[in-house]
Amino acid sequence: MQFWLMKSEPSAYSIHDLEKEGTTGWDGIRNYQARNIMRDKMQIGDLALFYHSNARPPGIVGLARVTKKGIVDHTQFDENSKYFDPKSSPDAPRWEMVEIEYLETFSKELSLKTLKENPLFENMMVIRKGMRLSIQPVEKDDFIHVCKWVESKLADQYLEVSA
DNA sequence: GCCAACGTTGGC
DNA sequence: GCCAACGTTGGC
Numbered sequence: 001m002q003f004w005l006m007k008s009e010p011s012a013y014s015i016h017d018l019e020k021e022g023t024t025g026w027d028g029i030r031n032y033q034a035r036n037i038m039r040d041k042m043q044i045g046d047l048a049l050f051y052h053s054n055a056r057p058p059g060i061v062g063l064a065r066v067t068k069k070g071i072v073d074h075t076q077f078d079e080n081s082k083y084f085d086p087k088s089s090p091d092a093p094r095w096e097m098v099e100i101e102y103l104e105t106f107s108k109e110l111s112l113k114t115l116k117e118n119p120l121f122e123n124m125m126v127i128r129k130g131m132r133l134s135i136q137p138v139e140k141d142d143f144i145h146v147c148k149w150v151e152s153k154l155a156d157q158y159l160e161v162s163a
Numbered sequence: 164g165c166c167a168a169c170g171t172t173g174g175c
Numbered sequence: 176g177c178c179a180a181c182g183t184t185g186g187c
Binding site: 031 | 183184185186
């Protein structure tokens, strides 16, 4: 099992939207590095920290799990979508995505400020200057640190399954 | 809304 | 294949 951090602007799609929907295709990713992670690295059952970017405050707010992979992101063909990509074609889709499932909204939000201040999180990619990759790998130890800090109610049982 | 830090594009 | 120009991200 692997661990990830996935960023979303809450004004576009928040953890509460995911809670309402249950599952969602992680569409709109137009960065090759992030796409490659979804395409080549993520596996069904992987756990992801849900991060609110461009928020007040920005930070980790919840937990999700990868439920499907290898899905074509159809917004790339939709001329009315802000994610439309004129260079992609249905024959050779450029953008693919995973589907994630809602697991939990943490009762405590772990803000970026705290992530930066607490040495427990000093190894995490998200606090690095200039880091804007919207899907990032997270080390298992760091994942556990985060889940403990936010007093996650569900992380333990999913970690047990993988052990 | 600003703007620094990145990533992508396209001319050459 | 370089790199300037442009576009985007995302904290502040």
